[in-house]
Every structure is written in structure tokens, then in C-alpha cells.
Amino acid sequence: MNMLRSLSIAAAACCLFVALPARAQDVPPPGIVVRGEAQKSVAPDTAVIEAGVSNFAKSARAAAEATNLAIGKVLLELKNAGIDGKDIQTSQLSLQPQYADRPGPSEVTGYVAKNIVSVRVRDITALAGILDRLMVAGANEVRGISFTVSNASKLLDEARTEAVADARRKAEIYARAAGLTLGAPVSIAEDSGPGVMPMRKMAADLSAGAQVAPGEQSLNVSVTVNWGVKAQ
Structure with a gap:
């Protein structure tokens, strides 16, 4: 029984030594x-403009209505400028209370409504003209412009x-x-x-x-x- 066990250990050792060179070949x-x-x-051949409208009013409803009216004019102007609807996307829509900046209990002084859109301009040469048209249409927030390469x-x-x-x-x-x-x-x-x-x-x-x-x-x-x- 012990002899068989010794032979098994010896055989396993031989297999190990034979396998080592094969593993070395994998390196x-x-x-x-x-x-x-x-x-x-x-x-770059494409630009993305972040722009929109921000309005303050005493009531939340008045701020929202003023902003909705103004952004409608901005979107219409973008359409008239030849911007495809798929290249216009709302990036921020918010209505936030504003508080008095003084010690004591917080007092709401009014509300700010914002509607910001992301506009992709595929003709760089038209970019300056579109910026002008945005501001004339009532956009009072232009947060920035980024440029990309389409190909x-x-x-x-x-x-x-x-x-x-x-x-x-x-x-x-x-x-x-x-x-x-x-x-x-x-x-x-x-x-x-x-x-x-x-x-x-x-x-x-x-x-x-x-x-x-x-x-x-x-x-x-x-x-x-x-x-x-x-x-x-």
C-alpha cells in the first residue's frame, strides 16, 4: 500500500516537471x-449654446408666466433662424423662492423662474448671428458656448x-x-x-x-x- 502511494507521488512530481516548460512558453x-x-x-464645425430666460416676480405664477412667454419668443426665433427642433433641448427648468438677505426669520421676497435650452448650431458661420437673434428675442442668460468636431x-x-x-x-x-x-x-x-x-x-x-x-x-x-x- 505504501509502495503504491510512493509511486503515485513520484508520478505526480514527474507530471509537474513536464508541465513547467509548457507554462513557460505562455510568457x-x-x-x-x-x-x-x-x-x-x-x-470645430459644431457649436452648442446654453441660453435661455430668467425672470423674477413677486408671485410664483407671475414669474413662471413671464418666463414661459419669453422662452416661447426665443424658441420661435430659433426656428426662424433655421435651427431644427431636434437640435433644441431643455437643459434647465426651475422655479425657486428668493429670500430676504437679512437676519431673522426667512422671508420670501419673490420667485425666480428659469428656462434654459441647449442649442446645437451645425453651421459655425451662423453662430454670431444666432447669438444676436437670441438676445433680441429676449434671452437674458447666455451661459456659454462649447465647440465640437462632428467627424x-x-x-x-x-x-x-x-x-x-x-x-x-x-x-x-x-x-x-x-x-x-x-x-x-x-x-x-x-x-x-x-x-x-x-x-x-x-x-x-x-x-x-x-x-x-x-x-x-x-x-x-x-x-x-x-x-x-x-x-x-
């Missing part, structure tokens, strides 16, 4: 690990190709310096998410005759590539 061979980067600078996915794909090419260029330099031949990539990983960065600050004067400078945006991609190598 990727050492290579050259480099980071490749690419950048696409492009003028960002296509440009990012081009940048990804260029980032891998940049990684290959760097790896070939290291391989030549070390007397090696560059092989195929063992692994490729995109570093975090591709970035979108404004290249120049937006300038906007929101008075009559608004001037807007959309500037440029930079689409950045960074990849880490592990290249296989072999001796020359």
Missing part, C-alpha cells in the same frame, strides 16, 4: 516597449494609425542601436482615452454684434506597443 518573449503618439488639429471618430482612427507608425519608428531606432531586428508587435494598448483639447481659447463678446472665435481642437492618441525582436 511572451522580451521585446522593445515604446509609446507612439499622434495629434490631429482641426477647426471626430474618423479623425481619431487616422490618429491611431499614425500613433502605431510613430511607435514603429521609435522601436526601429532602438532595435538598430541594440543590433536587433524588429519583429511583429506582441501587444498594443491605447493609453486611457483619446483626448480632445482646445488649441486656442474661445473669444466671445455677448453684447450686440457678438464676435466668436472657435479656434482649433487637438485630437490626441497615445498607444503603448510591445514589439518582438530577434538577433540579426
